[in-house]
Amino acid sequence: MAAVGLKTHIWANNTRSALLLAGFPVLLVGILYGIQLILMGMGMIQGSGGSLGADMALAAGMLGWTVPAALVVAAIWFAIAYFGSQTMIDAMTGARKVERRVEPELYNLLENLAISRGMKTPTLRIIETEGMNAYASGLHEGRYSVTVTRGLMQAMNRDELEAVLAHEMTHVINKDVRTMVIASIFAGIISVIAELVVRGLFFSRGGGRNNKNAGPLILIGIAIAAIGFGLAFFIRMMLSRTREYVADAGSVELTKNPDAMISALRKIEGRSNVRAPDEVQLMFLDNQPDGRGLEGLFATHPSVDSRVAALVKFAGGRDPGPWTGEPSPPPGFWTSVPTAG
Numbered sequence: 001m002a003a004v005g006l007k008t009h010i011w012a013n014n015t016r017s018a019l020l021l022a023g024f025p026v027l028l029v030g031i032l033y034g035i036q037l038i039l040m041g042m043g044m045i046q047g048s049g050g051s052l053g054a055d056m057a058l059a060a061g062m063l064g065w066t067v068p069a070a071l072v073v074a075a076i077w078f079a080i081a082y083f084g085s086q087t088m089i090d091a092m093t094g095a096r097k098v099e100r101r102v103e104p105e106l107y108n109l110l111e112n113l114a115i116s117r118g119m120k121t122p123t124l125r126i127i128e129t130e131g132m133n134a135y136a137s138g139l140h141e142g143r144y145s146v147t148v149t150r151g152l153m154q155a156m157n158r159d160e161l162e163a164v165l166a167h168e169m170t171h172v173i174n175k176d177v178r179t180m181v182i183a184s185i186f187a188g189i190i191s192v193i194a195e196l197v198v199r200g201l202f203f204s205r206g207g208g209r210n211n212k213n214a215g216p217l218i219l220i221g222i223a224i225a226a227i228g229f230g231l232a233f234f235i236r237m238m239l240s241r242t243r244e245y246v247a248d249a250g251s252v253e254l255t256k257n258p259d260a261m262i263s264a265l266r267k268i269e270g271r272s273n274v275r276a277p278d279e280v281q282l283m284f285l286d287n288q289p290d291g292r293g294l295e296g297l298f299a300t301h302p303s304v305d306s307r308v309a310a311l312v313k314f315a316g317g318r319d320p321g322p323w324t325g326e327p328s329p330p331p332g333f334w335t336s337v338p339t340a341g
Contacts, residue, residue: 012241018179023235024186028074030065031193031228033059037221041214043172052213058221074189081185086145093276095125095147106153109162110146113169113254122146122172126153129275132268134281136168136177144172149274155267163251163260167285170250176243177283183235184279189278190232244285248307249315258317262308266323 031117036059039045045062050056081088089095100107107124114121125147132152138144146168148161156164171177211217248265252258263287272286278300281287287301311317 001032010331020268023136024183024190024232025071026230027177027232027235028070029063029192030194031190031225031232032070033063034061034226034228035193036066036223037217037224039221041211041217041221042143043214043272047213047217052216055213055217056212074260077189078185078302082139082238085139085181085185086143089280090125092173092280093127093147093274094129095127098124099127104314106148106161109158109306110165110169113162113166116254117169117173119169119173122169126150127274132286133274134164134168134285135273135280137283138172139178139181144177146172152268157256159255159260160264160267162334163255163257163264164285166251167247167256167261169254170247171243173250173317174243174246176246180283184282187232187282189231190229203214244301244307245310248311252311252315252317258311259313262311262317262319263323265304265308265311266320269322322333 024259036045037056040047040055040059045059048058071074077108099108100111103124103126107121110124111121120141122136122144123146125145127147127149128150129149131149132155134146134148134152136144136146146165148164152164154159248261251261255261269287270288272284272288274281274284276284281301284301286301288305307318308319312319
């Protein structure tokens, strides 16, 4: 970041995100092809009656109508998610919208950050949970939202909370919050397809037609579908990981306070658990597995240690080390009792 500047990293991240998102439709085609081979091998789709190559060619020809059908379903899904994404996210996380009169200090921090960039203040939401986390959501100006948990508010001092809000505002400013919402929609489509296939295979007894190429067709189909699902997961992981480093740097640019962002990350380390579907957790400030090793390797977010190291190296921040649980801010500052409305 020190060598080429934050804007270059933002441009590179957005370009990479666009390329990765473009891969989802390609994966969808590959997964459909694999599923068709499996169904043909199980006798649920009639084969060519010839060689393995002829059956595979027949399955490829069927993509001429299965892909358009899948794209229509995906388009309907996308339209529903586009207009109802925030409602669905709120329902899955328990987030509720709050006004300035309910949380004036928190709202003012968010409003000041928005004003500093000439933006409309995003809607503020709170999740009543002890877990420390936050996320930004929304697809365009006027529908952006920033959500924080009650646990985060209770643990952070003013500067730390401002740094977290600035991190989420950076996602809004860079438009990668829109990228993540779209990626979550695509991932949801693929997840539903996977579940339907698994359920179909589990309950299927075959279609009554024997295919001499059944074994190879099923094995090849499973291999192709598995590769497609694996790549879809990898794309989701890469999108989430790359954007967090840039958002941390953007928080420092907005607040001019790298120490506050580092301190906030140390406080949420190991305390960020919030119950939500995987597609929503991709948007969280932190989403680290409890374990290490391979579990950490496939985490959707970079580790707190690596994020702190980047802020120390490129932003000149100081690392206080793991949080020992020092007292929270004075009662009543960020811990106002929730009120109706």
